[in-house]
Structures are given as structure tokens and as C-alpha cells.
Amino acid sequence: MKQSIPAVSAVLAMFLAQAVCADTIHLKKGSAIKDVQVSEENILETIYVLGESKLPQKYDSKKVARVEYESKPLEWEAAEEAKKQSSFLDALDKYSKCVEMTDEEYPWLRQYGMFMIGETYKAMGDSGDASKYASAIASYQSLLKAMPNTIHKYGCLLGIGESLLSMNKPDDATAVFQQVLADKYDPKYDIPAKIGLAKILEVGGKFREAKTKYREIYTEARPLAEADPGLKDILNMILVREGTCLVGMQKWDEAQTFFDDLIKTATDYTVIAGAYNGLGDCYYQKRKLEEAMWAYLRVVILCEHISSEAPKAFYFAQVCMRDLATKMSGQQQKDVQERAKKLQAELRRKFPGSPYASRR
Numbered sequence: 237m238k239q240s241i242p243a244v245s246a247v248l249a250m251f252l253a254q255a256v257c258a259d260t261i262h263l264k265k266g267s268a269i270k271d272v273q274v275s276e277e278n279i280l281e282t283i284y285v286l287g288e289s290k291l292p293q294k295y296d297s298k299k300v301a302r303v304e305y306e307s308k309p310l311e312w313e314a315a316e317e318a319k320k321q322s323s324f325l326d327a328l329d330k331y332s333k334c335v336e337m338t339d340e341e342y343p344w345l346r347q348y349g350m351f352m353i354g355e356t357y358k359a360m361g362d363s364g365d366a367s368k369y370a371s372a373i374a375s376y377q378s379l380l381k382a383m384p385n386t387i388h389k390y391g392c393l394l395g396i397g398e399s400l401l402s403m404n405k406p407d408d409a410t411a412v413f414q415q416v417l418a419d420k421y422d423p424k425y426d427i428p429a430k431i432g433l434a435k436i437l438e439v440g441g442k443f444r445e446a447k448t449k450y451r452e453i454y455t456e457a458r459p460l461a462e463a464d465p466g467l468k469d470i471l472n473m474i475l476v477r478e479g480t481c482l483v484g485m486q487k488w489d490e491a492q493t494f495f496d497d498l499i500k501t502a503t504d505y506t507v508i509a510g511a512y513n514g515l516g517d518c519y520y521q522k523r524k525l526e527e528a529m530w531a532y533l534r535v536v537i538l539c540e541h542i543s544s545e546a547p548k549a550f551y552f553a554q555v556c557m558r559d560l561a562t563k564m565s566g567q568q569q570k571d572v573q574e575r576a577k578k579l580q581a582e583l584r585r586k587f588p589g590s591p592y593a594s595r596r
Contacts, residue, residue, distance in 0.1 A: 364590025
């Protein structure tokens with residue numbers, strides 16, 4: 237039996253309505269509000285429509301872990317993939333196109349795109365092009381000016397603080413991190429802000445004080461990580477920083493044991509890269525050049541995509557090779573020297589903006 241045109245239209249309209257309301261609000265307590273249409277996210281509230289209801293409802297954003305949007309433009313997917321592959325210029329182009337799209341179609345897209353432009357510039361800075369930190373700060377500030385209560389407010393502030401620290405402006409960075417802590421918005425932002433303040437101590441050569449701070453932060457963050465999986469990777473990075481403080485304190489044996497233990501349990505490649513670089517530093521300072529070389533080479537082989545650690549590993553692996561070659565002769569010496577030259581050339585080709593690329 238044929239259905240009437242109005243009946244078919246009603247079914248189609250109902251299907252489309254269901255398709256539109258497909259966002260998911262993931263809550264910190266572990267549950268989720270599903271099949272909603274989120275119209276706005278800010279640090280105060282998450283506004284959405286549930287099912288066929290036309291009345292907007294509000295949820296305290298402090299209780300929201302994240303919003304999963306069903307509808308995403310192809311440009312967003314392409315931008316995310318480009319950033320993941322460290323194709324930063326392509327990512328910036330795609331994110332910029334996302335920012336230009338209409339709020340009616342993707343109400344979440346503009347603020348997310350503006351934030352990711354800042355994150356991409358910062359990633360370029362972390363990869364060795366220090367000139368991009370200023371662009372990162374400008375991008376974060378642009379979003380904060382356009383949307384003072386953006387859901388990314390504290391992500392922007394942390395990005396600004398970390399960029400300022402990388403630009404060797406510890407006083408300015410301290411002010412930003414302290415602003416985050418003063419607002420007491422969410423532990424997932426407070427913990428990175430405290431790490432930033434500890435880094436300032438470390439960069440200033442106050443290794444013992446920094447190590448104590450890292451241990452305090454780790455103790456505070458550990459129970460919180462059970463409820464917020466996003467903090468688990470941060471926990472491991474705190475341990476890496478604690479190990480680097482031991483290196484700074486010239487406690488080579490203690491640091492070596494520390495990094496060895498961390499490598500056995502680490503699963504995050506950033507942590508693995510940091511731990512192997514730390515282990516290489518310990519061996520290098522103890523003049524165990526072959527062991528140091530292999531520690532650095534593990535970063536080169538396993539973690540080349542970790543741009544915050546790979547340039548250092550490339551550089552010191554070839555330094556170890558050159559030092560080892562001085563104790564060799566004949567063809568063996570020439571082979572090792574040639575490998576060192578190739579590593580140096582590869583460093584300059586892959587990470588031309590890194591400070592390590594200009595070192596001899």
C-alpha cells in the first residue's frame with residue numbers, strides 16, 4: 237500500500253530531526269547526555285536542545301568533560317589530520333577555513349578553529365621555530381578578545397604562559413599561570429599551570445626546588461587522573477621533568493635508575509622520548525658514549541615524530557658518534573664519521589628551525 241506524500245514527508249522530517257540532534261555531552265562523572273544539539277559552549281554553561289524539544293537546556297560546563305559533535309566539516313577532519321602529521325602550514329590553512337564558516341551550520345566551529353590555530357603555531361614553536369610562539373600568543377589573545385568566556389579560555393591562557401616561558405619571559409609566564417590558579421576553574425587546568433611554575437624554577441637552575449614541586453604536583457594529580465583520563469599522560473610527563481631535575485642536580489646514577497624505571501612502564505611516546513633522552517644525558521655525562529648514543533638513537537628510531545624531543549636526540553647521537561670515532565682508526569672511523577654527518581644532515585633537513593640544527 238502506498239503511503240501518502242504528507243506521511244512520507246513526516247517520516248523524512250522526523251529522520252532529519254533525529255540526525256541533527258546527534259551531539260553527545262560527556263560528563264566528568266562518567267555518564268553522558270546523548271542525542272542532543274549543542275548550540276553553545278562557554279566556561280559557564282553548555283546550552284543544548286534534547287530530542288524533539290524546542291526549549292534550550294543548560295548544563296554547568298564545570299561538570300562537562302567534553303562535547304562530541306556529530307557534524308563536522310571535511311576541512312576540520314583534514315586540519316586535524318594535517319596537524320597530527322606535523323603538516324602545520326596545511327593545518328593552519330584548513331583551520332582558517334573552518335573559522336570562516338557560518339555559526340548557523342556549525343555553532344562550535346569558530347572558537348574551536350581559532351583555538352587550534354593557536355595550538356598549531358605553538359606546536360611549530362615546540363618543533364624548533366621559536367618565531368612562531370609570538371603568533372601563537374596573538375592567536376590565543378584574538379580568541380579571548382572575541383569570546384572572553386570561550387570554552388577554551390584556560391587552554392588559551394596555558395598556551396600563552398607556555399609560549400612566554402619558551403620565549404624566555406619567565407616573569408610574564410608566571411603572571412599567566414598564577415591567573416589560571418587564582419580562578420580555580422578546573423584541576424585539569426590548575427595542574428598544567430603548576431607544572432609551568434615548576435618549569436620556571438627548573439629553567440632558572442633551581443633544580444632541587446623544582447623537583448620538590450614536581451613531586452607535590454604528581455601526588456596531587458594522581459587521584460584526579462582516575463576521574464580524568466586526560467591527566468594520565470600529564471602524570472608521566474611530570475615524572476620526566478622530575479628526572480631532568482636529577483640530571484640538573486648532577487645525580488647521574490639516581491637519574492639513570494629513575495629513567496630506566498620510567499621506560500619500563502611508559503606507553504606514551506612523548507614520555508618514552510623524554511625518558512630515553514634523559515637516559516642518554518646520564519650516560520653522556522658519565523662518558524659512557526656508546527650507551528648514550530644508543531639511548532639517543534632509540535628516540536631517533538622510535539620517536540622521530542615527537543618534535544619536542546627528536547632534534548635533541550639527533551644532535552647528541554651524532555655528537556656521541558664523533559666522539560667515539562676519535563678512538564677508532566681506518567675504515568671503521570670513516571664509517572662512523574659518515575653516519576654522524578648523515579644524522580646531522582637529517583637533523584637540519586627535518587628540523588631546520590631547531591636550535592640544535594645550527595649547532596656543530
